Amino acid sequence: MRSSSSVLTAAAGAGKTNVREQVECNGDPMTSDECARRTGGPNLERTLRLAALPVTLLLSGCAGVQSAMSPFGVEAAATARLTWVMVAGAVLISVAVAALVVRAVRAPEGSLSHSGGMSLILWAGAIGPTIILFGLLITALPMMRQLPVAPNDLTIAVGGEQFWWRVQYRPTGAPPVEDANLVRVPVGRTVRILLTSPDVIHSFWVPGLAGKVDMIPGRTNTLVVRATKAGTYRGQCTEFCGLAHAKMAFDVVAMEPRAFDAWLVQARTPTRLSSPAQAGALTPPLHPGPGLRRGTEGAAPSGQALYTSYGCAGCHAIRGAGGRIGPDLTLLPQRRSLAAATLPLNPATLAAFIRNPQSVKAGVLMPRFAEMSDAEARAIAAYLLEPK
Amino acid sequence: MIGGLNRRAARLKATLWTLAVPPTVWALHFLFCYVWAAVRCAKRGPTETIGDIRIGIAVATVVALIPIVASGYIAWAQSRTEGDPPPHNASTGPDRLRFIAYATLLLAGLSFVSVLFVAAPALVFTDCR
Numbered sequence: 001m002r003s004s005s006s007v008l009t010a011a012a013g014a015g016k017t018n019v020r021e022q023v024e025c026n027g028d029p030m031t032s033d034e035c036a037r038r039t040g041g042p043n044l045e046r047t048l049r050l051a052a053l054p055v056t057l058l059l060s061g062c063a064g065v066q067s068a069m070s071p072f073g074v075e076a077a078a079t080a081r082l083t084w085v086m087v088a089g090a091v092l093i094s095v096a097v098a099a100l101v102v103r104a105v106r107a108p109e110g111s112l113s114h115s116g117g118m119s120l121i122l123w124a125g126a127i128g129p130t131i132i133l134f135g136l137l138i139t140a141l142p143m144m145r146q147l148p149v150a151p152n153d154l155t156i157a158v159g160g161e162q163f164w165w166r167v168q169y170r171p172t173g174a175p176p177v178e179d180a181n182l183v184r185v186p187v188g189r190t191v192r193i194l195l196t197s198p199d200v201i202h203s204f205w206v207p208g209l210a211g212k213v214d215m216i217p218g219r220t221n222t223l224v225v226r227a228t229k230a231g232t233y234r235g236q237c238t239e240f241c242g243l244a245h246a247k248m249a250f251d252v253v254a255m256e257p258r259a260f261d262a263w264l265v266q267a268r269t270p271t272r273l274s275s276p277a278q279a280g281a282l283t284p285p286l287h288p289g290p291g292l293r294r295g296t297e298g299a300a301p302s303g304q305a306l307y308t309s310y311g312c313a314g315c316h317a318i319r320g321a322g323g324r325i326g327p328d329l330t331l332l333p334q335r336r337s338l339a340a341a342t343l344p345l346n347p348a349t350l351a352a353f354i355r356n357p358q359s360v361k362a363g364v365l366m367p368r369f370a371e372m373s374d375a376e377a378r379a380i381a382a383y384l385l386e387p388k
Numbered sequence: 389m390i391g392g393l394n395r396r397a398a399r400l401k402a403t404l405w406t407l408a409v410p411p412t413v414w415a416l417h418f419l420f421c422y423v424w425a426a427v428r429c430a431k432r433g434p435t436e437t438i439g440d441i442r443i444g445i446a447v448a449t450v451v452a453l454i455p456i457v458a459s460g461y462i463a464w465a466q467s468r469t470e471g472d473p474p475p476h477n478a479s480t481g482p483d484r485l486r487f488i489a490y491a492t493l494l495l496a497g498l499s500f501v502s503v504l505f506v507a508a509p510a511l512v513f514t515d516c517r
Contacts, residue, residue: 114475126494126497126498130501133501133505134501134505137505137508138508141508141509141511141512142512144509144512144513145512145513145514146517222517
C-alpha cells in the first residue's frame with residue numbers, strides 16, 4: 001500500500017509538469033496515468049470513508065420540519081414514494097446500461113450477428129424503454145389527481161405578501177379567524193387552501209405536506225391538502241419576491257381534529273373584552289396626544305397606550321380593530337416565531353423587531369421607529385404578547 | 389383477404405412524405421387534446437366535471453390511431469421488399485425503400501405509443517383542477 005501511495009505522489013507531482021513522464025509503479029516503469037489506472041487511482045478506501053461523511057450529512061438533511069422526504073401529508077407522501085420509485089428505477093437502468101457497455105467493449109468483434117444486433121436495439125432501445133415509461137406513467141398519473149374536496153371542508157385563505165403570510169380560516173357556518181405566519185391544519189381532514197397575492201408572485205410550499213403552488217396577483221389558486229401526522233413543521237416562500245424573500249417562511253402546526261376545533265373556537269373568543277374600559281381602549285383614537293407618547297402624565301404609559309400613540313393600529317389589527325396592511329396581531333401570543341418564522345418569539349426579539357424591523361428583514365414595509373426607547377418597545381412587546 | 393391486403397400495401401410506395409404521416413398525426417392529436425381541454429376548462433369552473441372532454445379525447449385518440457396503424461402496416465409490408473442481401477445499406481432502389489419503410493415503421497410505433505401517453509391523463513382526471 002505504501003509503495004503505491006508514494007508512487008502516486010510521484011505520479012501526481014509528475015502530472016503537474018509532464019503527464020507522460022515515466023515513473024516506477026510497483027516496480028514496473030510506466031507513465032503516470034497508466035500507473036494511476038493500475039493502482040485504482042487515489043486510495044479508494046480513504047476516498048470512500050471521506051465520502052461517507054458528506055453523504056451522511058446530506059441524508060440527515062432529509063429529515064426534519066421542512067423536508068419532502070419526511071412527509072406528514074397525503075400528497076407529499078405520494079411524492080416521496082414516487083421519488084424512491086424513480087431513484088430505484090434510475091439506479092437499475094444505470095447499472096444495466098453500464099453492464100451492457102462493459103460487455104460490449106469486452107466482447108470480441110462479430111460475437112453478435114446482424115439480426116441479433118437489430119433485435120437488441122429493438123428490445124433495449126425501443127420496446128424496453130416504452131414498457132418502463134408506461135409503467136412510470138401508470139404509477140405517476142393517479143398521484144397527479146388532486147384530493148377530492150367537499151363544499152363543507154375547511155377553507156384557509158393564505159395571501160403571500162412582502163414578506164409575510166396573511167392567513168384566514170373560513171369554517172363553514174362560523175365567522176372567519178384572522179392570523180398570520182402560522183397555518184394550522186387538522187389531521188385527517190381535507191383542507192382547501194386558497195392562494196393569492198396582492199403584490200408580486202410568491203409560492204406556497206410546505207415540503208412535508210404537499211407540492212408547491214404559486215400565488216399570483218389577481219388569481220386564486222387552490223391547493224387541497226390532508227395532514228396525516230400531528231406535529232410542528234415549516235413552509236417557505238419558493239418564488240423570489242424581493243429583498244427578504246429568504247426570510248419569508250411560516251410555521252405549520254398539524255393538530256388533532258378535536259384540538260383544532262377547540263382552538264378555532266378559542267381563537268374567535270376575545271379574552272380581554274370582559275372589561276368595557278379595555279374594550280373601548282382596543283379601538284384606538286386616530287390622533288393620539290403627544291403627551292401620552294412622551295409619558296409626561298405621571299406614570300409610564302402602558303404598552304397598550306404606546307401601541308395606540310405610535311399608530312401601530314394604522315397597519316395592524318387586534319380583534320378586528322385596526323388596519324389591514326400588516327399582519328393581524330390578535331393571535332400573536334400563540335405564534336411559534338416572529339417575523340415570518342425568522343426569529344424566536346420572546347419579549348426581547350419582539351421589542352428589537354418593533355424598533356428596527358429593517359435590520360431583520362430588509363425591504364419590509366414597516367418603518368423604523370428611531371425615536372422609540374427600548375423601554376417603550378418592551379412595553380409594547382409585553383402588551384402584544386398578552387392574550388387578547 | 390390478409391394476403392390481398394399485404395399485396396396492396398406492398399404496392400404503395402413509401403416516401404419521405406408518407407414517413408412524416410405518423411408524427412404529424414401525433415402532433416395534431418396533441419394539439420387537439422391540449423387546446424380543447426384548455427378552452428373547455430377556461431369556459432367553466434375548475435371543479436366542473438369533464439365527462440365530455442374525456443369522451444372527446446377518447447374519440448380523437450381512436451381517430452388518430454387509425455392512420456398511424458395504417459402507415460405502420462404499409463411500412464411493415466414494404467420494409468420486407470425483396471432486394472439485395474443484408475445489411476441493406478447499398479445505394480439501390482429496394483434498399484432505399486426498405487430504409488424509408490423501416491424508418492416509417494419505427495416512427496409509427498413511436499407515434500402510437502405517444503398518442504396513448506398523451507391521452508392517458510384523461511383516464512385519471514375527472515375535473516379541470
